[in-house]
Amino acid sequence: MKEDIKENCWEFMRCGREPGGVHAEELGVCPVTTEVSADGLNGGVNGGRVCWVIEDNCCRDALEKIGRSKKSSCMRCEFHIRVKSEESILDLCNTIGKYLTEIHPVEALY
Numbered sequence: 001m002k003e004d005i006k007e008n009c010w011e012f013m014r015c016g017r018e019p020g021g022v023h024a025e026e027l028g029v030c031p032v033t034t035e036v037s038a039d040g041l042n043g044g045v046n047g048g049r050v051c052w053v054i055e056d057n058c059c060r061d062a063l064e065k066i067g068r069s070k071k072s073s074c075m076r077c078e079f080h081i082r083v084k085s086e087e088s089i090l091d092l093c094n095t096i097g098k099y100l101t102e103i104h105p106v107e108a109l110y
């Protein structure tokens with residue numbers, strides 16, 4: 001049985017800020033893509049499916065620099081909505097809660 005492949009934010013948003021991405025050398029690698037402490041959360045690679053809680057995520061700046069608009073809040077982002085639709089609300093809350101309280105305590109970005 002083929003395992004479902006879950007997209008990471010850089011694949012969904014096509015920002016090119018992942019290591020080796022088309023904008024990585026010019027604009028820098030986004031910390032979300034290298035946040036190993038978040039690896040596997042919501043089935044993503046590094047912070048790829050919990051990007052909205054990763055400290056120093058450069059999403060707004062990154063998307064604006066490549067001519068795309070970013071929603072005023074990560075809560076309105078198409079990718080966040082997509083992850084919410086793919087994960088059970090209980091799993092999503094547990095995953096984010098665990099990350100923020102145990103793995104890498106940071107202030108939420110929203």
Ligand code: SF4
Pocket residue numbers: 009010013014015016017018030031032033051057058059060062063
């Ligand atoms: S948080 Fe935004 S800029 Fe960073 S990898 Fe994800 S989509 Fe790209």
